[in-house]
Amino acid sequence: MNSRLSAITLNTFREAVRDRVLYNLILFVLLLVASAPLFSQISIGLEKLMLVNVGLSSISLFGVIIAIFIGIGLVSKEIEKKTLYTILSRPVRRWEFIAGKYLGLLLTLVVNAVLMTAGFYAALLIFIHSLAGTDARMLIAVYFIVLQFMMMVAITLLFSAFSSPIFSATFAFALFVIGTFGEDLKNFAAMSHGATKYLVTGAAYILPNFASLNVISQVAHEQNVSGQLVLFNTIYALLYSVAVTVGAILIFERRDLK
Amino acid sequence: MHAIEIRALSKDYPVGFWKRTLRPALKSLDLTIEAGETFGFLGPNGAGKTTTLKLLMGIIFPSSGSATILGKDFLDPEIKRKIGFLPEQPYFYDYLSAPELLDYYAQLSGVPAGVRKQRIGELLSRVGLSDVGNKQLRKFSKGMLQRVGIAQAIVHNPDVIFLDEPMSGLDPVGRHEVRELIQSLKDDGKTIFFSTHILSDAEALCDRVAVIHKGELRGVGVVNDFRSSVADKTEVIWLGAGALRAVEESVVEPHITGDTVRGTVQSADLDRVLDILRQRHARLISVTPIHRTLEEYFLSKTREREKEPVQL
Numbered sequence: 001m002n003s004r005l006s007a008i009t010l011n012t013f014r015e016a017v018r019d020r021v022l023y024n025l026i027l028f029v030l031l032l033v034a035s036a037p038l039f040s041q042i043s044i045g046l047e048k049l050m051l052v053n054v055g056l057s058s059i060s061l062f063g064v065i066i067a068i069f070i071g072i073g074l075v076s077k078e079i080e081k082k083t084l085y086t087i088l089s090r091p092v093r094r095w096e097f098i099a100g101k102y103l104g105l106l107l108t109l110v111v112n113a114v115l116m117t118a119g120f121y122a123a124l125l126i127f128i129h130s131l132a133g134t135d136a137r138m139l140i141a142v143y144f145i146v147l148q149f150m151m152m153v154a155i156t157l158l159f160s161a162f163s164s165p166i167f168s169a170t171f172a173f174a175l176f177v178i179g180t181f182g183e184d185l186k187n188f189a190a191m192s193h194g195a196t197k198y199l200v201t202g203a204a205y206i207l208p209n210f211a212s213l214n215v216i217s218q219v220a221h222e223q224n225v226s227g228q229l230v231l232f233n234t235i236y237a238l239l240y241s242v243a244v245t246v247g248a249i250l251i252f253e254r255r256d257l258k
Numbered sequence: 259m260h261a262i263e264i265r266a267l268s269k270d271y272p273v274g275f276w277k278r279t280l281r282p283a284l285k286s287l288d289l290t291i292e293a294g295e296t297f298g299f300l301g302p303n304g305a306g307k308t309t310t311l312k313l314l315m316g317i318i319f320p321s322s323g324s325a326t327i328l329g330k331d332f333l334d335p336e337i338k339r340k341i342g343f344l345p346e347q348p349y350f351y352d353y354l355s356a357p358e359l360l361d362y363y364a365q366l367s368g369v370p371a372g373v374r375k376q377r378i379g380e381l382l383s384r385v386g387l388s389d390v391g392n393k394q395l396r397k398f399s400k401g402m403l404q405r406v407g408i409a410q411a412i413v414h415n416p417d418v419i420f421l422d423e424p425m426s427g428l429d430p431v432g433r434h435e436v437r438e439l440i441q442s443l444k445d446d447g448k449t450i451f452f453s454t455h456i457l458s459d460a461e462a463l464c465d466r467v468a469v470i471h472k473g474e475l476r477g478v479g480v481v482n483d484f485r486s487s488v489a490d491k492t493e494v495i496w497l498g499a500g501a502l503r504a505v506e507e508s509v510v511e512p513h514i515t516g517d518t519v520r521g522t523v524q525s526a527d528l529d530r531v532l533d534i535l536r537q538r539h540a541r542l543i544s545v546t547p548i549h550r551t552l553e554e555y556f557l558s559k560t561r562e563r564e565k566e567p568v569q570l
Contacts, residue, residue, distance in 0.1 A: 014353070019353065084317070089338060
């Protein structure tokens with residue numbers, strides 16, 4: 001990685017840490033602790049299912065919220081406060097700025113997810129009093145959540161490259177919601193006919209498909225996740241993120257930063 | 259080779275709902291600045307000064323025209339290793355300390371890791387901030403931030419420095435400090451291009467100035483020429499208010515304090531006025547040629563063509 005790219009990446013990460021973004025971890029721990037009495041009310045066997053669902057869903061949701069709320073300001077805040085002027089007056093290419101911002105926010109989310117996952121396993125130990133070898137498959141769910149972050153950061157950055165924070169937040173969140181029903185959209189396309197079929201199929205391919213990245217329920221029920229799905233999801237998330245980030249760069253390369 | 263050469267640089271912004279109308283923000287600017295020169299870019303608010311600087315920094319793109327800095331195209335990223343820029347009323351990453359901020363910018367400018375620490379230490383003492391330690395920038399005063407701003411603009415030891423309104427919003431002490439800093443950069447032989455609407459700063463620091471108004475270059479002048487050029491007027495002060503009546507027609511706006519009279523006389527009338535005053539036994543206290551000021555030049559250039567009919 002070139003030194004300018006790494007400097008922007010680390011500065012974006014440092015900003016998030018110093019703006020106390022990781023304080024959400026405290027909320028995460030509180031959520032797990034507060035739901036403990038609930039687990040004890042549920043019959044044995046179900047309490048683990050509940051904890052895995054709450055824990056992994058929280059890791060996903062907290063990360064997506066951070067991705068949206070930091071992502072929408074990544075470019076617009078730098079323009080508004082004119083800090084971008086002091087960056088672009090240096091030998092920094094515009095693509096390096098966008099790529100650095102992308103990697104910085106992704107790094108923040110990965111660190112956040114790693115710490116939350118550690119907390120989640122600690123909670124499993126505390127409430128369930130044991131860790132089975134099969135519990136490692138929950139890490140696949142966490143890996144998929146990180147893939148989801150890769151896509152969400154790219155999406156918010158795309159909107160941030162040309163629009164206001166409110167517009168960016170609204171559309172990024174809308175895409176997240178639509179993406180969680182990605183499989184339904186594909187099913188709808190399969191059942192449709194004529195022009196609708198083409199339109200819905202096109203939309204299903206263009207819009208992000210987060211449904212295939214969600215295996216929380218599967219791992220909570222101790223079902224295996226196939227290696228093929230891991231491979232497909234990795235390729236899909238990488239390609240989607242690269243395509244959307246390139247889109248953000250192309251827009252930003254031509255933009256007058258008034 | 260000129261330090262900066264701007265050729266027919268223009269910028270139009272699309273306005274209106276359909277963005278079909280173009281509003282010119284800068285109209286075909288031609289300007290050359292020599293190496294080692296301190297050049298003042300003067301104009302009232304909204305004249306096009308910041309637009310010009312944003313264009314030169316590659317923050318916005320020109321509608322037409324071109325520019326070179328140190329002989330290279332201004333959009334060449336490599337030329338940016340040799341230029342420094344301070345935007346108007348800048349905000350910096352306030353979660354960083356001054357050494358962290360300067361280290362970040364030095365890294366972006368390609369300053370090798372081995373020399374960064376020493377250079378940042380020297381720079382902080384040069385701008386009078388050696389004692390700030392690791393205090394975050396959010397706790398800095400406006401004057402301190404402006405000094406950090408100048409430090410970030412020169413952290414990579416550039417040859418050409420662009421400053422956008424470097425003294426605006428500062429109190430007299432802050433302005434003095436920033437002015438001293440610019441003077442020291444000038445003494446180091448740097449080429450400085452700074453925009454301002456504060457004429458006294460330009461007069462004190464600049465070798466040459468350009469006046470821009472409504473996006474249009476109205477004139478370029480040498481500051482020393484203003485100082486040495488004499489307007490066609492002389493200020494005369496004499497003792498003997500009784501003599502005023504005899505020269506009344508030739509004295510503009512006479513001020514009488516007790517028996518002392520102070521007034522301005524056109525150079526053509528000066529000998530005749532002095533003869534009459536001597537004949538009337540008035541005692542001359544001083545006869546001083548009036549020099550042109552930068553302010554007069556600025557006002558004459560910004561008022562020119564104001565009354566011309568608007569072309570539709």
